[in-house]
Amino acid sequence: MNTLGPLNEDNVLERFYAVIPAGGAGSRLWPLSRAAAPKFLHDLTGSGSTLIRATWARLEPLCDGRTMVVTGRAHRRAVCGQLPELREADLVLGPEPKDSAAAVGLAAAVLYHRDPGIIMGSFAADQVIHPVEAFQAAVREAVHTAAQGYIVTIGITPTHPSAGFGYIRAAGALQVPGAPSACAVAQFVEKPDEETAAGYLAEGGYHWNAGMFVAPVQLLLKHLEAPEPALHAGLMEIGAAWGTPARRSVLRRVWPGLPRTAIDYAVAEPAAAAGDVAMIPGNFGWDDVGDFAAIGRLHSAAEAGNLTVLGEGARVYSDNASGIVVSDTKRVIALIGIDDVVVVDTPDALLVTTKAHAQRVKSAVEHLKASGDTDVL
Numbered sequence: 244m245n246t247l248g249p250l251n252e253d254n255v256l257e258r259f260y261a262v263i264p265a266g267g268a269g270s271r272l273w274p275l276s277r278a279a280a281p282k283f284l285h286d287l288t289g290s291g292s293t294l295i296r297a298t299w300a301r302l303e304p305l306c307d308g309r310t311m312v313v314t315g316r317a318h319r320r321a322v323c324g325q326l327p328e329l330r331e332a333d334l335v336l337g338p339e340p341k342d343s344a345a346a347v348g349l350a351a352a353v354l355y356h357r358d359p360g361i362i363m364g365s366f367a368a369d370q371v372i373h374p375v376e377a378f379q380a381a382v383r384e385a386v387h388t389a390a391q392g393y394i395v396t397i398g399i400t401p402t403h404p405s406a407g408f409g410y411i412r413a414a415g416a417l418q419v420p421g422a423p424s425a426c427a428v429a430q431f432v433e434k435p436d437e438e439t440a441a442g443y444l445a446e447g448g449y450h451w452n453a454g455m456f457v458a459p460v461q462l463l464l465k466h467l468e469a470p471e472p473a474l475h476a477g478l479m480e481i482g483a484a485w486g487t488p489a490r491r492s493v494l495r496r497v498w499p500g501l502p503r504t505a506i507d508y509a510v511a512e513p514a515a516a517a518g519d520v521a522m523i524p525g526n527f528g529w530d531d532v533g534d535f536a537a538i539g540r541l542h543s544a545a546e547a548g549n550l551t552v553l554g555e556g557a558r559v560y561s562d563n564a565s566g567i568v569v570s571d572t573k574r575v576i577a578l579i580g581i582d583d584v585v586v587v588d589t590p591d592a593l594l595v596t597t598k599a600h601a602q603r604v605k606s607a608v609e610h611l612k613a614s615g616d617t618d619v620l
Contacts, residue, residue: 255390256383258362261302262350265295265314265322265368266340270608271534271601274592275569278620283368284321287532288541289553295368296325301375302366305382311335313346338498344474344509345501348467352482355460362389364457370531371541377527384523385457387421393521394458394466394514396428398450399529404440407533409433409452409507413522428520431512450522453529456506466514477501534601535585539567566598592619
């Protein structure tokens with residue numbers, strides 16, 4: 244039953260519920276990030292705050308405790324330890340990893356059965372954003388736009404031509420009360436090659452797709468049902484049982500058989516084709532910390548050609564060396580006459596590469612998995 248009354252300027256933000264999907268192993272950040280301790284549980288910025296803690300902190304002023312975390316059972320203890328404010332009812336645990344459509348869709352189904360009038364926003368646990376105030380302003384605009392019947396994405400203003408991100412092509416401005424920068428979305432574009440990405444930047448009107456979505460739960464689930472009826476039916480069955488004694492048995496029975504697909508493919512792209520997607524430009528610094536080169540971008544020392552060292556008590560000697568060292572041991576690491584190096588030292592695995600080859604770390608993880616060396620993954 245809808246308990247929040249009609250949508251209007253006075254209470255639209257009271258309908259907002261933040262959802263933090265916290266999944267993925269972050270294989271390009273191996274051996275720091277692992278299946279049992281993925282990147283969102285680490286402090287990769289040197290701020291003293293892990294990525295998931297920072298995500299929670301920047302959302303809290305917008306939702307006043309209305310925050311749900313969707314993660315795997317293996318991360319329950321670590322997540323609860325880092326987020327002691329998280330209520331048991333707002334911790335959604337999946338029995339096994341699924342793609343983003345199942346994670347975000349399950350949150351929407353659970354919230355829908357609490358109140359069909361809720362507007363939810365999905366924000367990944369492993370992104371770095373600054374300044375926080377600009378992000379919060381964009382989210383407020385997104386909530387006002389969603390209240391008008393849109394699935395809203397926050398598109399990041401590109402700072403360079405990147406082949407590593409999907410893009411959003413904006414269309415005309417929308418006249419939305421409370422959201423002066425809202426615009427329509429013409430299409431979502433797959434990750435381009437470098438030349439195409441440079442063309443997007445020169446042309447203008449393209450934004451990076453950061454995977455941030457704000458939408459009425461009823462509308463999001465409606466757009467999920469058409470292309471993915473089996474996924475929709477399963478999630479709605481789990482959502483209906485969530486607050487009942489049957490929750491665990493229904494989750495164990497239904498979850499393993501759910502289709503795996505990304506929220507972009509299942510919802511965003513078809514909804515954009517139907518004219519139901521809007522965008523708020525995100526004029527703030529954003530990084531998804533996808534590899535060790537990204538960590539370098541977040542630290543001025545590494546970007547200035549010096550050495551960045553992360554890790555409490557790290558013992559590093561440097562002579563005419565630059566790059567990044569992440570140490571989780573007391574072993575002395577000496578670097579002499581080497582540029583843009585990446586060294587990650589953990590008790591059971593050592594990675595040595597360069598920032599230019601940081602994307603290829605995922606290949607090492609795939610090789611280790613194929614060879615059966617899963618104890619270090």
